[in-house]
Amino acid sequence: MNDNNIPIVEPIVDYTKIPPIHQRRTISFINHFIVTTVAFLNKFSLKCEEKLYEFENKLQKLEAAVVILESRLASVPGLENKSTVAVDCDDAQSSNTVEKENDSESIVNAEDVTTQNLDETKSSEVTTVENVEPISKHPLYEKYFKMVNFGVPKPAVKIKMAQEGLDPSLLDDPQQLIPKESPSGVEE
Structure with a gap:
């Protein structure tokens, strides 16, 4: 007996006399474990990717809403x-x-x-006020500001402006005043 008066139960089975499990059975157990574990990990990663995708979509919608709100705030005089x-x-x-x-x-x-x-x-x-207008109302740049207002990300619009030979930094300030006539050297 032990010091704590708890009886120790010793196994009465002699493991040397028991035959081993067949190798095929052991391999099938291991294969089953691997297959179920891989299936679980695949499902888990798929769920994580779906949730990240949904989260990314929500973030893009929020960014578009913030851009719209910023443009509305920028248009408020005063x-x-x-x-x-x-x-x-x-x-x-x-x-x-x-x-x-x-x-x-x-x-x-x-x-x-x-x-x-x-x-x-x-x-x-x-x-001077008669000869100038906000850049957001200028016919050459108006479509880019509309793209931003409809939710197109600003970096994408800036890339489009650069491809068409326009200055993308003008997109940052929609109230900037420019001459009413089209800028020289830029083809429409």
């Missing part, structure tokens, strides 16, 4: 100007404090100068 408006307000406040310190005569003169400058810039802006 989003990019909010940061510049805040800077302009700070500049205006600082210029107002400087003007308060000056005499009233200098304030009147400064206002006249700024009104003249504003009039000049407005007239120059009117002439």
Whole structure:
């Protein structure tokens, strides 16, 4: 007996007197094990590939949706100007404090100068705005922006633009202004 008072059961079978399993039977057991294991691994890898494929499709749909949302956000006027408006307000406040310190005569003169400058810039802006348009509305580039809006990946559209001899970097900024007439040296 053992120290823990647990009886030890010894086998009464003498393994030397038992005949061995036939080799064919052993080989068939091993073959069956290999076949079932390989079948399981094949099914497992197939399921993993299917799930990865589905996940990749979902990612592509999400990327297309994000691109569409980014283009919609880029087309909203005023989003990019909010940061510049805040800077302009700070500049205006600082210029107002400087003007308060000056005499009233200098304030009147400064206002006249700024009104003249504003009039000049407005007239120059009117002439330049009439001759330019956003690149997304330009007839030469409009189809590429439509491709992106319909979900075609941007890198694929950029490759297409490069194949047709256009600058693919123009696709990154749909609000970029270009002259209304077609660019020189580019055939439609």
